[in-house]
Amino acid sequence: MSQQAANGVPCRGKVLTLDNMNPNVRRVEYAVRGAIVQRAGQIEKELKEGVKKPFTEVIKANIGDAHAMGQKPISFLRQVLALCSYPELLEDNKFPEDAKHRARRILEACGGHSIGAYSASQGIECVRQDVARYIEKRDGGIPSNPDNIYLSTGASDAIVTMLKLLVCGEGRDRTGVMISIPQYPLYSAALADLGAVQISYYLDEDKCWSLDVAELKRAVDAARQHCNPRVLCIINPGNPTGQVQSRQCIEDVIRFAKEEHLFLMADEVYQDNVYAEGCKFHSFKKVLFEMGPAYSSTVEMASFHSTSKCYMGECGFRGGYMEVINMDPEVKAQLTKLVSVRLCPPVPGQALLDLVVNPPQPDEPSYNTFMKERTAVLAALAEKARLTEQIFNEVPGVTCNPVQGAMYTFPRIALPQKAIDKAKEEGQVPDMFYCMRLLEEEGICLVPGSGFGQREGTFHFRMTILPPTEKLKIVLQKISDFHVRFTQEFS
C-alpha cells in the first residue's frame, strides 16, 4: 500500500492531493523538528548500522529537551507520580510521607481514583486551585481565580487554542497577530495553519535582543493597512534569544497593548530559567495589576506556563496551563466549549503540574533533597549559559549575546559570500547550508536561524545549552573549530 508508488501506480488518481488539501497546512513549517532533524535521525540510524562517520554519536542540540541530554528528573516529582500510577505503593515505607500525602490528594480528585480516568476538560479542579494559589504567591498576593485557569497538553496546546479563538475575519479584516523576530516557530506554524496574518516585530540584537515599543508601533501601524491587528505575543524569557525583559519594558508593552486594543499572549514557560545578574522574571500579570485598575481591569491577556522547562524538564508529560485575565464571559464560555473537543489534557501531566505548583515546604521531609536537586539543575544551567557566551564570543565571526535566561543560545554567524553563493546553488538558505555541514562533519544538530526568523542578511543558529558541562565544552569547541574551518574554506 505505501509501496504502491514503488509499484508504479500513478498518483494522479488520488482523492487527497496537494491541490485540494487545506492550503493553510501547506504553509506550516516547524524548524525545530524539520529537515535538519530528520537528517540527524537518518545519520543516527546509519551509525547504528555501523556506517563509519567522523563522530560516534549525534548530539541533538536542536530541541529544548533536558532529560534527553542527561538531566536527571527531580526525585520527589517521580515518587509522587509512581504512587499515583500504582496506589498500592502507598503501603511501601520507602516513600516519604509528603509524597504519599500529595498522591492521595491527587488520586482523590481523579475519577475512580485513577490517573487513567478522563478528567474534566478544563483540568482537575484541585489542580487548578493549586495553580491559582501558586500564581498568587508568585505575584505577591494578587488574586487568581481557579476558573480562569485552563490546564493543557503542554503550553503549546493552550497557545494554539487561544489563537483558534482569536483568528477570524476576511480580507482586510483578517486577524493580525504580532510575533517577535526571532520567535519560537510554533507561533508562525499556528498562524499559517489558521490563516492568520503574521505581524513581525524585530527584537534588537545590538541591545541584547530587547524589545522596543517604537518597533511595536511601527509594525502595528504598517499592519493596519492590510489586516486587523488583534493579538500581541511575547515570549519572556525569550526563545530562541533568552532575553529577560525588564519590568519597565513589560509596563511599556502593556501600555501599548491597551492603546492599540490588543489581546496579550504572554508565553512564560521559562520563568524559572533566569541566570544573568541584574535580570529578574516579572510576570505580565503581576506588572499588569501593579499598574492599577485602569489597566488591570481592561487589558485582556493569557499567560502560559509548562512542565517541560524550568528545573523539571518533563517534556514527555505534556503538562501546562494558561491563565486568562479579563476575558469576556461569553467568550470564556466558548473557550470552555472549545477545549472540551480534545476531551482532557493528559492526567499524569496535570498531576505533575500540581506538584510543581505545590512543592515540598521547609517543614516537610522531602524539602532538603528537593531543593538540592532543583538548585543544582538551575545552577548548572546558569554556568552553561555563561560558558556558552564566553566561548562563542572568542570565535572570530561569531557574536553571542548573553544568555540571560531560557535554554538556548542564538549567536550571529558571519558567512563568507562564497558560502552564501554555494548555498544558493544547492537550493538551501545559507544558515541551513552551514548547519547541515556541521551536522555531517561533527554530528552536532542545531537549528538554523532561518527557522526562527532574523533580519534580512543576518544568519544565526539556535543551540541548546543542555548537554552536561563537560560535553558542552566539547560541543562548543567543535562548533568553534568548524566555524573557523568553514570560513577558511569559503574565503
Place this chain on the structure above:
Amino acid sequence: MNVLQEIIPNVKNMKQLQNLVLARRASQIKEELRQSEFSNLCFKFTCSQRVRKPFKEVINVSWGDAHKTGMKPLSFVQQVLAACLYPQLVNSDRLPVGVRQRAQSLLKGCDGGSVGSYTATRGISERVHRVSEFITRRDGGAPSYPENIFISPGSQWNILNVLVNSEASHRTGVLTPVPCYSIALMSIRGLGAVTVPYNLNEEQGWELQVEELHRALESAKGVCNPVALYVINPGNPAGYVQSRKSIQEVIQFVSEKRLFLLADEVYQDCVHGENSEFVSYKRVLAEMGPPLSDTVELASFHSASKGFMGECGLRGGYVELVNLDLAVMKYIYKLFSTDACAPVLGQFALDMMMKPPQPGDPSYPLYSMETQHIRTTLVHNVKRVLEVVNNLPGFCCQPVKGVFAFPRLHLPPKAIQKAKEMGMQPDAFYCMRLLEEAGVIVSPGCDYGQKEGTHHIRFYIMTPEDTMEEVLRRLSSFHTQFMKDFS
C-alpha cells in the same frame, strides 16, 4: 469594548453538549449532598429550601470511561508505568519480574532513559513498530508500515484539518452517521466544515445501508463539497458491529464516489456476543485486492482509552494512514510535528495494549484473570441491561455488541410538551429529571443526532456489576414514575 467579542464563527457554531450541562448540575448536586451529609453529622438541622435527595451519591455512566465508573485498572499497566516513572523500582523486588522487564524495555526507547524526554514526532520508534506489528497480526498478515502510523492524542483533528479546504468555493463536507460520537461532530464543525448526516437503521440493529449513503451524498449537492466519509465501528453511541459485507459496501462506495475514508475503530476490543466479530476496514480493504486495496485512501483510528485498559487519562492513540499521496504525507508529518509528540506514558499504555503479557510470561496469569473478569462483567451487564430495559414500557433497546447501550425512549406527548416549555430537547429533559430524582447521569440522544421525532439515552455498561444493578434499579424506578407522571 472587549477585544475578543468577535470570535471565530466556527467555534460559535459548535453545539453546546447537554452532557456538559448535566455535568455542571451534577457537580452542584454532589456539593449539596456533601453539605447535607456534613450537617447530618453535626446534628444540625439546617433550614434548607433544598429538597432532600432520595440518593446518597450520583452515579455517572455518561462517559466512556471504565476507571471512572469503578472498574479496577489492570495491575500490569499500573505497575509498569510506576516503574517507568520511578526507575528505582526496576531494581527493587517490590514489583514482579515481568513488570520490571517490560519497564526496562520501554525505558530503553527513551532519550536519556527518561519518560520526561520528548520523543520522535510519530512516537518512539519501537512503540510505533509495535503498533504496526499489532495491526499486521490483527489483520491476518496484511502489511502495516511504521511510516504510515502516528501515535497521538486527538489525531482525528489533524487529519480532518488536512481535508478541510476553507479556500474552496464550496464548504468542505464530511458524511457522518446518525447517531454519531459528538466530539467528531464538534471537531468537523470547529474546522469550518459541514456534517452531512446519513442515518443508521435502528430497526435493523443500526445497520449502515449503502442506499442511505447515496441519499446523503445526493443531498449534499449544491450545499457543500463532500470529501470524506466518517464511519464508527464498533459504534458509538449505538452498540453495533459492522458486518464484513457492510464494510465492503462502504469501501466500494468511497472508491466510486472518490471520498476519503475515516474509520474510527477505538472500540474494537470491546466487542462481545454472538455473530459479532470485529474486522478492521484495513483488513477488508486489503482482502478486496487491487485496484481498491491500492487506491482507497483510509485513516484508521485506535486508542488505549478503550478496551480492557481503559487508560483514557493517559491520552494514547494512533492513526494509520493508508494509500495517501506521499507529498501530502510530508505535510501531515509537519502538522503532527507542531504538536511535538504524544505523552510518553500514553505511548507506553498503547504499547502494552498492542502487546499485552502472553501465555508463558510471568505477568500473564494475573493479566489474564483481570481481563477475563472484565469480559465477564461486560457480558453480564449487557444481559442485565437488555433484560431490564426491554421490559420497561416505553423503552426499547437494540442488541448491544459494544460498551454503550443506546435504548430508544418512547416519550409520552405530555413529557415532550413539558420539555418544549422548558426550552429543552425531550431526551435532555428526561436525563435532567433522571439526575435530579435518581442521581444517575446518562447522555441524551440529542447530543449525538437521531432521526427526527425519536429520542434516546446513552449509557456506559463497563461498570462493576453491582454499580450496574444500582443504575438499573434507579432507572427502572424513575422511568416507571416518569411515564406515570406524564401519562
